[in-house]
Amino acid sequence: MTRFWFILLLLVAPLRAVNAQTQIISVSGQARCGTEKVVGALVTMLQPTDSSIVAYATTDKQGLYTLKATIQLSEVLLSISGFNIKRKTTRIKAHSQTFDFHVEEENKTLREVVIKSQKLWGNRDTLNYFVSAYTRGKDRSIGDVLQKLPGITIENNGVIKYQGTPINHFYIENLDMLQGRYNLATQGIKAEDVATVQVLENHEHIRSRQDQTPSERAAINLKLKDKVKGIWSKSANLGAGHNFDESLWEAMLQAMYFGKSKQHMLRYSGDNLGRSQEMGTDHYGFSSEGNSRMVSLVEHSSPPIGNGLFGYRHSINLNNLAKLSDSIxxxxxFNYSHNLASGHSFSQITYLLPNGEKQLLMEDIADRTHTHSANVQLIYEKNLQHRYLKNALSLWGRWNEGRGDIRSAHQNQLSMLNGTGGESSISQALHYRSLGMSNRTHWVHRTAKGGGFEWTSTNRVSTTPQTLIIGGERRAHQDIEITSISTINGFSLLRNLRTRKWTLSTSGNLNTSYTILTSALAHPNIPVAPHGDMNHLRSSVDLGPVAQYTSGAFQSKLSVPIALTYTALNNAVVEGEETDAHRLRLYLQPSFSLQWKATDYLTFNANAHYSASETPWRMLLTANVMQNYRSLSRYRATLDNSYGAGTHFKVAFKDIFTSMFAHLEGSWQRSWSDIAYGTTLDAQAHTIVEATYMPNHSNRYILTAYGRKDIDWHTLQIELSATRSWGKSEMLRQSVLTTYRTTGYALRGTLSFDIVSGYRLDYRSTWQRQRSTAPQHTFTHDELNQRAELSLRLWPSRLFLNLHASHTHNNSLTSERKDYLFIGSSLQFKLSKKVEFNLNGDNLTNIRSYSSRSIGDMENFYSEYYLRPLSITLTAHI
Known part of the structure; x- marks a missing residue:
C-alpha cells in the first residue's frame, strides 16, 4: 500500500504541507452603549475569508461576554449586534485578550443575524448547518449528513437539490475543485472532518456579474475542521464476502489534501457488489461529452427495488486545483472508469392500436456490456471584481462493447384468442466508440461605472463510429459513423442593475454546427436506401434587446431576440425522392423571468418562454437505420418547425428559527408541429419509425408542494411532498393520429425520530397512481413503496446495529403476489477513531425475482427482474 500512495503522489506537483499552529484563544469583555450596559446582544467570532461563525455568545446582565475557540488563524473578526444597537464589526489579532465594545443606538429592526440552537444559523442569503448536530453514530461520509439537512435533498442519481432546485456549485473551502463531480466529495469526505455546511442562496460565482439578476440556484460550501487542513489525509476500504453465486469484493484507496493554495483528491474504487452509480458523473455546469448514439442493444431492465445488476466496476479519479492568487x-x-454490467429480465409490452386491438411483444433478455470512459480537463479561471476569464479544455473518450441474447415471442389480437403466436431467437452485439475535444471560454469585462460585456464561446469536435450486429433467425448488420463540428458563441452587454431601476442592453448569439454521417445497413427487409451519406449544416445568428427592471428585492428581465437561421441538407440520392433541402428562416423567441425576495422568509420566481426549433438532423436522414433489432427508422428530407411555449413558477419559504422549509411550484408546457413522428408495428411487433405531415400538439401540467419541519423533541423530522401531473397528447401509430390523456399522482413522506437516546427510526414511503386513457383503452397503475430503518447504538461510540426493510405493493399486477419484502442489516464496530469494521447483509429474504407493471404512452409494460441473491460482506475502513 505504501508503494500505491507513493505513485499517486508523483502524479501531482510536489507539495510541502505547512501545518499552521492550532491554538485555543479566549476573548472576553463588556459591551456598552454610552453609559448603559448592553444586555442580550449577540457577540460572534467570524472567519475573515467568508464570515462563517467560529464561536458566539450573548452578553449577560452586566454586559459581559466570553468567547472561546480553537483556531489556526492569525486574525479574526469580532462582531456585535442586537435590538436597538448598530451592528459593529472589528478585526483583531487571534490571541487571548480583553476587548470592550462601545456601540451606538439604532432604532431599526435587524434583518441579518439569526441563530438556532447551534444547529442552523444564517442571514438573508447564507445558511450554515452545524454538521455534528445532524450527525448520527453510523454516519460516515458527509453525504450521509447532507440528506438529513433541512431544505436539502439528494436524488437517487446523486443530484443535490436545495428547495427542489439543483445546485450550481459545490465548493470545498470556497474552491470548486471537482467541477460538478461532487459525488466524489459527498462519498469521499468524512462527516467528522466537516465543521459546517453552507448553503449560498441565489449564488453567482462570477464576481463581475454579482450586480445582475441573481440565479435561482444555490451553491453548497463545505467548511472543514482545522485538523484536516494543510495535511495529506489517507483512507482505505477493503471488503470481502460471498453470496450463493460468487465471491464478493470491494476496495477503495484515497488520498486528499486541502490547503489554502492547493487541493487534491486522488481516489481508486472498485467492487462487484452491483453498485450502478458512477461517482465521476457531471451534475451541473457544462458537460463536454456529446450524445451521438444511434444504435443500441435491447438491454435487461433495472428493478425499481432490489439489485439486479451483476458485474464489476473500477474507477480512478485524480482531481487537483492550484490557487495561484486570490483570484486565479x-x-x-482526470477521471476514468471501467464497468462490466450484466443482467437478465423478462418483459412484456402491450401496444395499443388505434382500431382498439392490442399487440404483444414478449422478450427474455440476457446481456452484458463492457464500458470504458475517460475524461481529461484543464481549466484556467481568473475571477476579479471587474474582469472574469475562464477557459476549460476537455478531452473525452467512451468505448462500449456489448452482447446479448433474446428469446422473443409476439401475439396479435387473433393469436391471443386462440393461444398461438410466433417465436424467435436473436443474438445482438454492439461496438461503440466516441472520441472528442471541446474548449469553452467565458469572458466578462466591466467598467468602473458599471458597463461592460459578457462573451462565451464553446467549440467542439467529435467522431462516433458504431456498429450493431444482429444474429439468429433474422440477420442484420448496421454501421454508422458520425463526425460533428460545432461552435456556439454568445455576447451580451451588461449594465449595473443596482444603480437604476430600468436598464436596456443587447444580447446576441452566433452558432454553427456541421454533421457528417455515413451509414450502411444489411437487412433482409430493406429494399430501399440501405446506405446513406448525409451532410447537415446549420447556422444561426440572433440579436435582440434585453430590458431589466430592478426595485429593491424585485427583479425582472425581458429578452426579445430575433434569430436568422440557414440550413443546408444533402443526403445520398434515393430514386424518386427529394433528398436535399436548403432553407433560410427568421424566428422570434421571447422570454421573461422575475425574482422577488419578498422577505427573509419568502421568495418568488417565475419565467415564461416561447421558442421555435427546426427539425434535428437525426430526423432528416433518408437512409434506413436499424436502431435495435426491433426498430427501423427512415425519414424524409423535410425541413419544418416545432414550436413550444411554457411557464414555470415557484414560491419558496424558509424559517430557520423553526427549521421550516417549504415550496410550491408549477409548470405548463405546450408543444405543436405540422410533422408527426410515430411508429408502425408489423406482424412481429417490430416498429418502423415514420414521419408524415399531420398537425399535432400536446399540453402538460405539473404542480408540486413540499414541506419539511424539524422539531427538537426526540430530534423529530417530518417531510411531505405531493405532485399532480396531467396532460393531453397526440401520437402517430399505424399512420393514425390518436389522442390520449395521462394523469399522475405522487405522495411522498418521511418521518424520523429518536425513540430514546441512541435508538432512531427512519421511515419513508411513496405512493403513485398513473392513469392513461385512449379511445377504447384505459390503464391504471397503483404502487406503494415503503422503507423503514432502525438504528441502534449497542455500545456508545463503538458498536452500532442498523436494520432496514423495504416493502412494495403493486396493485396492477395480475398475479396473486403483489407484495415484496426486502430485509437487510449492517453491524458497525469502531475499533478506534481510524479503524472501523462493517458487517453487511443484503437481501436477507433471498428474493431472486421481482415483478412490476407500469404504463407509458399508449403502452403497458410488465417486467420480471432477476435479482442478486442473499449476500454477506465484511469491510474494513482504515
Missing part, C-alpha cells in the same frame, strides 16, 4: 485558479482533472 487552475484545475487539472
Amino acid at each position: 485558479t487552475i484545475n487539472y482533472n
Whole structure:
C-alpha cells in the first residue's frame, strides 16, 4: 500500500504541507452603549475569508461576554449586534485578550443575524448547518449528513437539490475543485472532518456579474475542521464476502489534501457488489461529452427495488486545483472508469392500436456490456471584481462493447384468442466508440461605472463510429459513423442593475454546427436506401434587446431576440425522392423571468418562454437505420418547425428559527408541429419509425408542494411532498393520429425520530397512481413503496446495529403476489477513531425475482427482474 500512495503522489506537483499552529484563544469583555450596559446582544467570532461563525455568545446582565475557540488563524473578526444597537464589526489579532465594545443606538429592526440552537444559523442569503448536530453514530461520509439537512435533498442519481432546485456549485473551502463531480466529495469526505455546511442562496460565482439578476440556484460550501487542513489525509476500504453465486469484493484507496493554495483528491474504487452509480458523473455546469448514439442493444431492465445488476466496476479519479492568487485558479482533472454490467429480465409490452386491438411483444433478455470512459480537463479561471476569464479544455473518450441474447415471442389480437403466436431467437452485439475535444471560454469585462460585456464561446469536435450486429433467425448488420463540428458563441452587454431601476442592453448569439454521417445497413427487409451519406449544416445568428427592471428585492428581465437561421441538407440520392433541402428562416423567441425576495422568509420566481426549433438532423436522414433489432427508422428530407411555449413558477419559504422549509411550484408546457413522428408495428411487433405531415400538439401540467419541519423533541423530522401531473397528447401509430390523456399522482413522506437516546427510526414511503386513457383503452397503475430503518447504538461510540426493510405493493399486477419484502442489516464496530469494521447483509429474504407493471404512452409494460441473491460482506475502513 505504501508503494500505491507513493505513485499517486508523483502524479501531482510536489507539495510541502505547512501545518499552521492550532491554538485555543479566549476573548472576553463588556459591551456598552454610552453609559448603559448592553444586555442580550449577540457577540460572534467570524472567519475573515467568508464570515462563517467560529464561536458566539450573548452578553449577560452586566454586559459581559466570553468567547472561546480553537483556531489556526492569525486574525479574526469580532462582531456585535442586537435590538436597538448598530451592528459593529472589528478585526483583531487571534490571541487571548480583553476587548470592550462601545456601540451606538439604532432604532431599526435587524434583518441579518439569526441563530438556532447551534444547529442552523444564517442571514438573508447564507445558511450554515452545524454538521455534528445532524450527525448520527453510523454516519460516515458527509453525504450521509447532507440528506438529513433541512431544505436539502439528494436524488437517487446523486443530484443535490436545495428547495427542489439543483445546485450550481459545490465548493470545498470556497474552491470548486471537482467541477460538478461532487459525488466524489459527498462519498469521499468524512462527516467528522466537516465543521459546517453552507448553503449560498441565489449564488453567482462570477464576481463581475454579482450586480445582475441573481440565479435561482444555490451553491453548497463545505467548511472543514482545522485538523484536516494543510495535511495529506489517507483512507482505505477493503471488503470481502460471498453470496450463493460468487465471491464478493470491494476496495477503495484515497488520498486528499486541502490547503489554502492547493487541493487534491486522488481516489481508486472498485467492487462487484452491483453498485450502478458512477461517482465521476457531471451534475451541473457544462458537460463536454456529446450524445451521438444511434444504435443500441435491447438491454435487461433495472428493478425499481432490489439489485439486479451483476458485474464489476473500477474507477480512478485524480482531481487537483492550484490557487495561484486570490483570484486565479487552475484545475487539472482526470477521471476514468471501467464497468462490466450484466443482467437478465423478462418483459412484456402491450401496444395499443388505434382500431382498439392490442399487440404483444414478449422478450427474455440476457446481456452484458463492457464500458470504458475517460475524461481529461484543464481549466484556467481568473475571477476579479471587474474582469472574469475562464477557459476549460476537455478531452473525452467512451468505448462500449456489448452482447446479448433474446428469446422473443409476439401475439396479435387473433393469436391471443386462440393461444398461438410466433417465436424467435436473436443474438445482438454492439461496438461503440466516441472520441472528442471541446474548449469553452467565458469572458466578462466591466467598467468602473458599471458597463461592460459578457462573451462565451464553446467549440467542439467529435467522431462516433458504431456498429450493431444482429444474429439468429433474422440477420442484420448496421454501421454508422458520425463526425460533428460545432461552435456556439454568445455576447451580451451588461449594465449595473443596482444603480437604476430600468436598464436596456443587447444580447446576441452566433452558432454553427456541421454533421457528417455515413451509414450502411444489411437487412433482409430493406429494399430501399440501405446506405446513406448525409451532410447537415446549420447556422444561426440572433440579436435582440434585453430590458431589466430592478426595485429593491424585485427583479425582472425581458429578452426579445430575433434569430436568422440557414440550413443546408444533402443526403445520398434515393430514386424518386427529394433528398436535399436548403432553407433560410427568421424566428422570434421571447422570454421573461422575475425574482422577488419578498422577505427573509419568502421568495418568488417565475419565467415564461416561447421558442421555435427546426427539425434535428437525426430526423432528416433518408437512409434506413436499424436502431435495435426491433426498430427501423427512415425519414424524409423535410425541413419544418416545432414550436413550444411554457411557464414555470415557484414560491419558496424558509424559517430557520423553526427549521421550516417549504415550496410550491408549477409548470405548463405546450408543444405543436405540422410533422408527426410515430411508429408502425408489423406482424412481429417490430416498429418502423415514420414521419408524415399531420398537425399535432400536446399540453402538460405539473404542480408540486413540499414541506419539511424539524422539531427538537426526540430530534423529530417530518417531510411531505405531493405532485399532480396531467396532460393531453397526440401520437402517430399505424399512420393514425390518436389522442390520449395521462394523469399522475405522487405522495411522498418521511418521518424520523429518536425513540430514546441512541435508538432512531427512519421511515419513508411513496405512493403513485398513473392513469392513461385512449379511445377504447384505459390503464391504471397503483404502487406503494415503503422503507423503514432502525438504528441502534449497542455500545456508545463503538458498536452500532442498523436494520432496514423495504416493502412494495403493486396493485396492477395480475398475479396473486403483489407484495415484496426486502430485509437487510449492517453491524458497525469502531475499533478506534481510524479503524472501523462493517458487517453487511443484503437481501436477507433471498428474493431472486421481482415483478412490476407500469404504463407509458399508449403502452403497458410488465417486467420480471432477476435479482442478486442473499449476500454477506465484511469491510474494513482504515
